[in-house]
Amino acid sequence: MKELKDKGLFRQQCLIAGAWQDAASGASVDVSDPATQAVIGSVPDVSGAETRSAIKAAQAAFGPWRAKTHAERAALLEAWHGLMIEHVQDLARILTLEQGKPLAEAAGEIRYGASFVKWFAEEARRIGGTTIPSPTPDRRIVVLKEPVGVCAIITPWNFPNAMITRKVAPALAAGCTVVVKPSEFTPFSALALGVLAERAGIPAGVINIVTGMPADIGTELMANETVRKISFTGSTRVGSLLMRGAADSIKRLSLELGGNAPFIVFDDADLDLAIEGAIVSKFRNGGQTCVCSNRILVQAGVYDAFADKLAARVSAMKVGPGTEPGVEIGPMINAAAIDKIDRHVSDALAKGARVLSTSPAMPEGKQYATPMVLGDATPDMLLAGEETFGPVAPLFRFQTEAEAITLANGTPYGLAAYFYTESLKRSWRVAEALEFGMVGLNTGAISTEVAPFGGVKQSGLGREGAQCGIEEYLEMKTFHIGGL
Ligand code: NAD
Numbered sequence: 396m397k398e399l400k401d402k403g404l405f406r407q408q409c410l411i412a413g414a415w416q417d418a419a420s421g422a423s424v425d426v427s428d429p430a431t432q433a434v435i436g437s438v439p440d441v442s443g444a445e446t447r448s449a450i451k452a453a454q455a456a457f458g459p460w461r462a463k464t465h466a467e468r469a470a471l472l473e474a475w476h477g478l479m480i481e482h483v484q485d486l487a488r489i490l491t492l493e494q495g496k497p498l499a500e501a502a503g504e505i506r507y508g509a510s511f512v513k514w515f516a517e518e519a520r521r522i523g524g525t526t527i528p529s530p531t532p533d534r535r536i537v538v539l540k541e542p543v544g545v546c547a548i549i550t551p552w553n554f555p556n557a558m559i560t561r562k563v564a565p566a567l568a569a570g571c572t573v574v575v576k577p578s579e580f581t582p583f584s585a586l587a588l589g590v591l592a593e594r595a596g597i598p599a600g601v602i603n604i605v606t607g608m609p610a611d612i613g614t615e616l617m618a619n620e621t622v623r624k625i626s627f628t629g630s631t632r633v634g635s636l637l638m639r640g641a642a643d644s645i646k647r648l649s650l651e652l653g654g655n656a657p658f659i660v661f662d663d664a665d666l667d668l669a670i671e672g673a674i675v676s677k678f679r680n681g682g683q684t685c686v687c688s689n690r691i692l693v694q695a696g697v698y699d700a701f702a703d704k705l706a707a708r709v710s711a712m713k714v715g716p717g718t719e720p721g722v723e724i725g726p727m728i729n730a731a732a733i734d735k736i737d738r739h740v741s742d743a744l745a746k747g748a749r750v751l752s753t754s755p756a757m758p759e760g761k762q763y764a765t766p767m768v769l770g771d772a773t774p775d776m777l778l779a780g781e782e783t784f785g786p787v788a789p790l791f792r793f794q795t796e797a798e799a800i801t802l803a804n805g806t807p808y809g810l811a812a813y814f815y816t817e818s819l820k821r822s823w824r825v826a827e828a829l830e831f832g833m834v835g836l837n838t839g840a841i842s843t844e845v846a847p848f849g850g851v852k853q854s855g856l857g858r859e860g861a862q863c864g865i866e867e868y869l870e871m872k873t874f875h876i877g878g879l
Contacts, residue, residue: 396435396492404485406586409439409606412452413599419445424579424607429495429726429762430716438582440607446574446615449603453545453572454621456600461542461570465519468568472516474595479509479560479588486556486587491717493581494555495725495762496680498717508557510844511860512564518865519568535876540869542570543647544623547616549609549637551629552728553683555581559588561848561859562626562649563602569868571624574616575604578629580728582606613637620644626867627651628685631808631853649857649867651685651849653782654810657803658688658839659825661796662696664815665837670704672839673788676813678712678766681724682786683732685854686811686833686841689782690772692791692799702790706752706768709788714766715758724786726762736764736785739778743769743789746776751790774805796821800828810850813839832858 399405407423408415417423418439425434439445460468479486487501496504527536546566550558559575566573577585582604589604605612616622617640627637628651641648658676660669677688693701717725727733744750752768764785772779772789779789793799803812812831816822826834832850835841842848849858857867 399485399489402485404482404587404590405436405489405583406590407436407438408586409441409445410586410589410602410604411445411449412455412603413593416445418442418607422607426493426580426582428492429728430718430760432761435492436583438586438606441605441612443611443615446605446612447619449574449605450545450615450619450621452600452603453574456598457542457545457572460567460572460598460601465522468570469516469519471595471597472512472519472564472567475592475597476509476512476516478591478595479505479512482591486584489587490555490581490584491725493583494552495728496717497722497725500680501717504554504557507842507844508560511557511560514844514860515564515568515865518565518862522569522865522869533877533879535879537874537876539872539874541872543868543870544571545621546571546573546624546626546868547622548573548575549613549616549625549627549629550575550577550585552578552580553680553685555584556588558628559585561864562628565859565865566626566868567597567601569865571868572601573603574622575602576609576612576616577604577606579606579608613640617641618643622646624648624868634855649859650855651859652810652853652855653808654685654687654850654854655689655780655782655806655808656686656811656813656831658691659799659803659812659814660691660693660697660701661799661814661816661818661821662694663817663821664697665817666697666701666704668837669701669815670708672813672815672835672837673705674708674839676835676839677788678709678724678786681727681764683728683784687782687784688788688813688839690779690791690802691788692793692802694799695792695794698790698792702751702768702770705788705790709752709766709768710755712755712766714755714763724766726760727764727785730762732784733762733764736783736787739776739783739785740767740769740787742777743772746773748772748776748789774802780806796825800825804828804830807853808850809852810854811835811841
């Protein structure tokens, strides 16, 4: 910690108009290490008034920032990316301290987060427009792309770095300025990004970071007419609240919300590949990802073999503090997360599920969840209806392809889905039948800066990453030129 403080990366103030500040009221929120519950620091608990100042600062910076050439903005993003890569290990350490995930995963998240900065630095140079053939000879029609304006960026605790860069990088590349509100559980990763942005030469006011409890900040971000867009990643409950709050001033919205991903294993699957995919997609970040496999649907012919192999892998997992070498499952984010997992598991056991794995050696501490495989899961169980957000893999048995599709789509969510088969025909049939924004065939890894990321149904609106990610921060202006 001392080293991180000496390097200036562990900041306990928020960033408004280029100034590092405490809350005017002096109020602060403690942040604790999920592995020990020890307080690692505190951040200002800012009010609506300070949020208003941050919005004003973003508005003041907007004119000069949008006036820069695309190449100038790209160069600043490239410099920010360079600093993130230079400080991968420092940023990973901060992330693990406040979020709990294993250090190697945290370093992976920093590289993933940095990849969006690089990608959108490149995309900044390619913001074009279109010309449209005129219906009359004396006119010309051109469509210009312009930045949306001041954007509010609200992010969750499960990817405290990458969920910010996936939004801030395209916003800045497009010429927008931002007010970032990170999760109150993981503000230090956001503040460290602010330090590096400042060092990269990104001008004061372009990135503002407000910290603290969400109610007052959220109310101001929703109501303030200067904020032209809200980009949110988090729960469907809060997403829907923000959508209602943004309605009065008709703000643009991007919503990356919860999921309930099915992971389907057909009889003709490569089972070893499917086990690897299940481990990656279910247990990464201790099962606390929005694209986590939440329901593992296995066809009757391979159910027992798959269950045995998965149970063996899970029983051998190493659970412990994220800072300890070799740990695969770190602590859960907070006590509420542990309660939810316990509730899901007891409900499943009461309704007939069976634990198929044995418990790995568990460390001391209140916030560790035992990784487990549950057999005989059924759709009436709590864990079938909502994200468990923990290292629990429930196995559902199915007989036919049609039954698997009905089960998979039987959720109001539509973020990610995975399936395993060696049949080409089935691959296309199933991919087309799944009502999800992202589908993985024979892979459990679907997150990359080069491909669109986002959901359908109650999993959200809009897409991040890829070429389309920058469009979320651009308006079209149709320019009609007459009298030629
Ligand atoms: P959350 O909705 O509780 O909080 C997300 C953010 O919203 C936090 O910064 C929080 O402080 C803020 N917030 C809460 N109430 C607010 C209000 N009234 N006004 C303004 N902001 C408010 O979600 P979480 O628990 O931090 O994250 C986990 C959830 O995020 C899961 O549902 C997960 O699936 C989802 N998620 C989705 C994606 C995706 O890309 N679709 C990615 C990661 C996480």
